[in-house]
Amino acid sequence: MLMTTLIAGLVLGGSYALLAMGLTIQYGIARTMNLAYGETIIASAFAAYLLYNNLGISPILGLVIIAPAGFVFGWLVYGILMRPLVARSENTATLEINSILATFGLLFVIQGVMLVIFGGNYISYNYLNFGVEIIGVRVAANRLLALGLALTIGGGLYLLLTRTRWGTTLRAVAVNPAAAPLVGIDANRAARFAFALGGALASSGGVVVSMYQTFTASSGVIFTMKALIVVIMGGVGNLAGALFAGLILGLSETFVAAYISPGLTIAAVYIIFLVILLCRPAGLFGKVQK
Amino acid sequence: MTTITRRHALRYLGASAILLAAAAPIAATADDRTSVKIGYAVSKTGGNAGGVGITTLPNYELWVKDVNDAGGLELPDGTRLPIEVIEYDDRSSAEEVVRSVERLATQDEVDFILPPWGTGFNLAVAPLFDRYGYPQLAVSAVTDKAPEFVKRWDKSYWLLGGGHDYADALAKVLSKASSDGTINSKVAMISVADGFGIDLVTAARPAMENAGIEVVYDVTYPAGTTDFTSVINEAAASGADSFVAFSYPPETFALTQQAQVANFNPKVLYLGVGTAFPVYGKNNGANAEGIMSLGGIDYNNPENMAYRARHEEVTGKAPDLWGSVITYSSLQMLQEAIKRRGLDRDAVSDELSNGTFQTAAGEITLEDNQLRTLWLTGQWQDGKFVAVAPTDRDGATVPILPKSAWQAQ
């Protein structure tokens, strides 16, 4: 029982973390709050569904097509929509307001296009839906894939950001976009790259999650808010934080369901989120700089 | 001293903007009777769009197309008038649906208004339909309070039954199987914390008790739950042969998948909304066999089969196997009532209450403004979601129990 709950929680948390990593990069490094993040996830889920259902292309293979597409999309969105706002805003606070308003519009555009193309129906398909035995506990293969991907991407990007010159550039832009050019960093390019990378991560998350979660053209907002919760709880821009926060939320959900009441799972998620923020106002791994 | 400063100018501007907004008149179009105006406000976007997209909107569109292709709505004198549609998106907001219906009734002055989707929204607009004298053919609303509502709003019609109907039918199926010795007399129940789930589970508790079925597990989960590991484990450990979930589509799909992963094989598996979607049968293939839910249809009914074929042809997708045919039938009732009594709303309402109608769902006569001849329990058998209860109704199929174990896909 304990083991089952533990493993189920980790697997559930893995998909939360996976869905949040793109946002933490977009928000932490490119400094733009992307409210259309969930729509990117849903659009990718639709793409995976279409490829699988109509062309018989497996979602794993679909990932190879859709993730780069997400990157290109992020690249374009930043160049066309965000760049002028960044140039216009005199400080990060106004940039935040502007990016909230602009991506709120983008959210509606993407959602509207999906509604016109696909209608409002629930979409669901089965892929890799069989049990895999882990330490005596049966776990769905597709969910395990989500956890594996979250760990790989999280770990890989963490190493990339902390161990490479290129990562140092991105982190420098995150810490101080204004001062970065003084040391020869093209802040705009770095931010654009980070935003596009976030788009690619959102797309990967969307593809994986579409294998086991029912979605509609309107459900992007749910993913955005869940991702935001994880990002904020982990500390903005912190990949390890997002991973930990996702796992904690997943675990709390399964443990509350098992030992308290399935009726309080989502309430428990918010309680834990609120309590953690009250104890650590900048998230688990965030630093309050004074 | 009298110079108008910026702040004051702004204050005037603000005030005049409010005035302008308040006074903006919108001219009502003249009624020259070259068409019949039918209006509706449904959730094309937002949280309810999924339900609207399968049960409500395709049927409204199909019906309008069918009527207009035939030359329009027939009136008592044999003339036909085409339908002119006025549609609004209520964006899944209660305030919007109320205002949209007000707009349809008083601004657009439509001849008839089709109801929105969902129990809550139908209740939200019921006082307006009543005040402006429009008949309200509420389909996607499952409520046990229908008799009360009919007393309060005498032009409201409730066509999908109440929680008691579905719960009683299910309890009968279980008690029969239990006395046959097919299953034990224990059931594990879960329900979504939403009007629908609560209505059904509160009806199911006494229904199970009366049928001699013991409820050994009974929990409610919040809408949006994605992981059912512990629920499934507890239900499996409870020793019940029957597992019942009064769930919504996302959870219905998730439960089906996760039960397979966990190798959870109850002898009776009854799931909520979503089971009767054609895509459910398609996605789950052989594993859908034996799964039960609300609704079901009689595959030997030629009208229903013709309706299904046309629905698929026109909208490009098959209708669901519970509420869709009722939605379409309610529109056929409206069409027929107009043919018999004209466009007078009181006369049409009277006809809807008392008349007998031939529809895609068979012959319909309302009792106290409610449709009481409904298929209450259905089961997937050979790739079809057949109706199994009420057992004494013509066209009922015998349920196949126990459900066979999951097959590897």
Add this chain to the structure above:
Amino acid sequence: MKTALGFLVALTVLTALAFAPLFVGPYQLGLLIGLTGYVTLASAWALFSGRTGYVSLATVAFFGIGAYTVAVLSETMPYPLVLLVAAAIGLCVALLVGLATLRLAGVYFVIFSFGLAELVRQLVTWFETSVNGTLGRYIFLPLEAEHIYWQLLALAALTLLLTWWIQRTRLGLALKVIADDETVASHIGINIAWTKIALFTLSAIIMTLVGAIQAPRWTYVEPAIVFSPTVSFLTLIMALFGGASRLWGPALGAIPLFLLFEWLSASFPNHYSILLGLLFIIIVFLLPRGVVGFIEDKFQRKSPADLVEKPARVKEADQ
């Protein structure tokens, strides 16, 4: 003199609006209700968030609490008392939240407030289903649309009046300093904590009352209906769009946006989302300083005083 003139005009407008139900049809009245509701919500939101820089997404928590209180109590006590109880509950929750969130800033506060609204919804749902064994509640109050409208109009007027008054008191001055620099504010002896809590509570009570007053229009109330996060988002967008730090800003944002939503959804029901989104993006690019800022840029020459006032902004956690 100027103030008196301003009041005279405002009073005339208010009177005109109060008589509006006698001259307009039910649909326009419904429109006025929706408009007044959002003008009040946006103004109440701006009262706290526009002046302190703390962007709140908890609007719907209070709105929903108000609506639910009416749904629960409408059969057991007289209506005015129900409104009082709703306000009192709003006050208590707001005080609790205000005290709890003192350490949070920036986007952490934004998402915290969102989480709070969702938590309230989850707890209400859980309590209703597991403890009361029911979920939806019915409100059958003998209130017509115009009664709801008049109450909302009064509340809107009160909100604007309060905002105006606060701007003129020591509290208003304190707020300006806080919005500019909290460190400076604390150095010159402003009790930041209590200023913020007082304002948050006031704004929350108004939001609670908006929910309580509007609820009888829906007959049926359930958490999914009254705790819809859309309300929080729309309020925020309207206030920011108008200019959240100004008296008339939120109203000037709420009115055009509300009418725009209405027109778009009626004229283009199938492409509503796309058009709305595109318009939004265009607006952000064309009106970078909100409606009030746009009007100022267009019609007034800038005086040095203008440059002091800044549009609402999110405070940085790492300042």
